[in-house]
Structures are given as structure tokens and as C-alpha cells.
Amino acid sequence: MNVIKTIAIFGAGAMGAAYAGLFTDNSDIRVCFAARGDRFVRLDGATIKVNGKNYTIPVVHPDRVARPFDLILVALKHHHLTDSVLKDINALTGQNSLVLSVMNGLESEKLLGRVCGHEKIVPAIAVGIDAVHENDCFTYSNPGNIIFGNDPALPNAADTDRLERIKIALDMGGIPNEISPDIQRTMWWKFMVNVGVNQASAVLGASYRVFQNLPEARALMVSLMQEVLALARHRGINLHSSDIDQWLNVLNTLSPDGKTSMLQDMQAKRKTEVEIFAGAVENMGKADAIPTPVNSTFLNLIRVQEKTTAGKTG
Incomplete structure (x- = not known):
């Protein structure tokens, strides 16, 4: 088994900085950020502060990589995953x-597989990490859990050695993790969670405390x-109402002052990921003839908020 000795992280936001x-x-794993252009200039030699430590x-x-990295960890916003x-x-x-x-x-995973080769992709989710980026500082109280598995x-769906390689590396890094026997179900569960808490928090301007109380x-x-639950079940994904209860249990473990990534984006007047949440739900609903009125409403609400906070009211 090839041990992971080098990791490149794409995405130096709250999650990437925490990892x-x-x-x-x-x-002793060599970890680097990867970037080009203005991001490279900003990160090269820079000091970042995570939980008060520099x-x-x-x-x-x-363009200047001497040898391949063992693991590439991608922690970008969806709209940053461009062709380049x-x-x-x-x-x-x-x-x-x-x-x-x-x-x-x-x-x-589909986009990465088309370019890098599907045999290199290990589907994963990160759940429970409450990392926040404010005032040039990164903080988190819960590192969360990375769940991954073979699709x-x-x-390489039968190759369990590659899962073990990743598990050993994450264990060494002190990052809680587990291998999922049904990664598609796991990914849909995370999608369902994001559609709920990210979008509700963005519209309400609410930290986790609001949802806890x-x-x-x-x-x-x-x-x-x-x-999302209705869509998943229609598409043969093994999700149930008890999976919403599971999220509520996770929610109660998060820092009350923690903020979702979409709320942080909204407050910083950045583009949000509403298109891959409510937008995706609306599109799948139309394809499957399943009504999605709540997500369609939130899609319009967040699009309006994005445009008005950016001063694009026409």
C-alpha cells in the first residue's frame, strides 16, 4: 500500500485552512495549498491564523510541480471549479x-472525474465542521467528520486499499473520518442538509443558535x-425522515455562534451556492414531476438578496 505523504489543498477558505x-x-505529511494568479500571490509566504495560531x-x-501529489483535497466553492x-x-x-x-x-465528483480520471476520484462529504472566516482569521470548535467511500x-469500486490510504492520512491529521458502505446515500444526506440549513440560515441571517433554539x-x-427527501426516494436513494432527525442531532453539537458557509458568503457579499442547492432541487423536481415550491421560493429570495447586496438592482 502506498502511504500518503503529500497533500495539496485547493481552497484556502475556512474549511481548507482548518484542514x-x-x-x-x-x-509529518507535507501539506500545501495550490493556486495560481492572484491567489498564489496572496498565499505565497503568507501567515494565516487558525484558532489563534499562526x-x-x-x-x-x-505549472511548477516537480512530482505528483499523493492526495488532492478539493475544498472549493462550486462556482470556483472552473475548467482552468x-x-x-x-x-x-x-x-x-x-x-x-x-x-x-x-x-x-463527476466534473473532477471527467478531467482527472474517474478511477482517481473518491466520493466524500464533510459534515459537522463549523469553521468560520472573519476578519482574516479562521476559527472552528468542531473539526467535523469526513465520510468517504467507493461508488x-x-x-476501482472494489479497491478498498485506497480507502485505507485516505483513512490513515486523515487519522494522522487528527481529522475524524469514517468509510461509508453507501456513499451515494451519504452524499444525498449531506445535500439534503445543505439545502436546509445553508439556505434557511442565509435568508434568516441566522447562526446555528437560532436553529438550535x-x-x-x-x-x-x-x-x-x-x-430533497422526496426527490431522493423517487431516484432510488435510501433516505428516510429519520435522516432529518439525524441531522438535528448533529446540529445540536455545533457551536451556537457558528455560521453556515452560505450565511458567511451572504454577509461578505460573495456569490452563494444557491444554484447547486435550490437551483438543483428545482431542476430535478421539474425532471421528475415532483413539486418543490419551498426551494423555488428560496431560490428567488436568495437570488434577489445576492443582487441587491451587490448593488445590482438595475
Whole structure:
């Protein structure tokens, strides 16, 4: 078994910074950020502060890589996974490289596989991490859990050694993790959670505390999730109402002051991922003839908020 000795992280936001700090503190694995252009200039030699501790994480340029990385960890926003970035990710891979995406939504593995090779992709989700980026500082109280597994529809579905390689690396980095026997179900569960809490928090301007304490906020979140549940079951995904209860249990473990990534984007006047949440739900609903009125309403609400906060009211 080839041990993972080098990791490149695409995405130096709250999640990427948290993982980079954990690998640096707890392992001998060489971890780097990967970037080009303005991002490379900003990160090269820069100090980042994670939970009050300063780190100088090396950054590699995709055009200047001497040898492939063992693991590429992709922690980008969906709209940052452009054709050029996909080529950059591929430039860091070799025959034995693995690509682990902790991005939101259901599409990143397909996009990465088309460019890097589906045999290198290990589907994954990150759940429970409450990392926040504010005032040039990154903080988190819960590192969450990375859940990953082999998709039967992809090449190397029977190769458990590659899962063990990733597990050993994450264990060394002090990052809680587990291998899922049904990764498609797991990914749909995370998608359902994101559709609920990310979008409800963005519209309400609410931290996790609001959902922990107010039944009305939880009810709004759950109504978004129930539409995903209907789609999943129609598409043969083994999700049930008890899976919403599972999320509510996770929610109660998060920092009350923690904020979802979509709320952070909204407050920073950045583009949100509403298109891969409510937008995707609406599109699947139309394709499957399943009504999705709550998500369609939130899609319009968040699109309006994005445009008005950016001063694009026409």
C-alpha cells in the first residue's frame, strides 16, 4: 500500500485552512495549498491564523510541480471549479494520486472525474465542521467528520486499499473520518442538509443558535429538506425522515455562534451556492414531476438578496 505523504489543498477558505492546520499540527505529511494568479500571490509566504495560531502553509503553482501529489483535497466553492481549475487539479495528479472532494452539491465528483480520471476520484462529504472566516482569521470548535467511500458506478469500486490510504492520512491529521458502505446515500444526506440549513440560515441571517433554539427556524429548514427527501426516494436513494432527525442531532453539537458557509458568503457579499442547492432541487423536481415550491421560493429570495447586496438592482 502506498502511504500518503503529500497533500495539496485547493481552497484556502475556512474549511481548507482548518484542514491545513490540522495536518500541520498532527502529522509529518507535507501539506500545501495550490493556486495560481492572484491567489498564489496572496498565499505565497503568507501567515494565516487558525484558532489563534499562526501558520505559514506552503503554496504550489500548478505549472511548477516537480512530482505528483499523493492526495488532492478539493475544498472549493462550486462556482470556483472552473475548467482552468480542473486542469490545475489534474496537473497535480499522477497514476497513483487520489482526489477527495469535500465540496457541496452532487456534481463535483463527476466534473473532477471527467478531467482527472474517474478511477482517481473518491466520493466524500464533510459534515459537522463549523469553521468560520472573519476578519482574516479562521476559527472552528468542531473539526467535523469526513465520510468517504467507493461508488459502485465508478472504476476501482472494489479497491478498498485506497480507502485505507485516505483513512490513515486523515487519522494522522487528527481529522475524524469514517468509510461509508453507501456513499451515494451519504452524499444525498449531506445535500439534503445543505439545502436546509445553508439556505434557511442565509435568508434568516441566522447562526446555528437560532436553529438550535427556535422551533420555527427548524421547521423552515426541515421544509426545505423534505423536498430533497422526496426527490431522493423517487431516484432510488435510501433516505428516510429519520435522516432529518439525524441531522438535528448533529446540529445540536455545533457551536451556537457558528455560521453556515452560505450565511458567511451572504454577509461578505460573495456569490452563494444557491444554484447547486435550490437551483438543483428545482431542476430535478421539474425532471421528475415532483413539486418543490419551498426551494423555488428560496431560490428567488436568495437570488434577489445576492443582487441587491451587490448593488445590482438595475
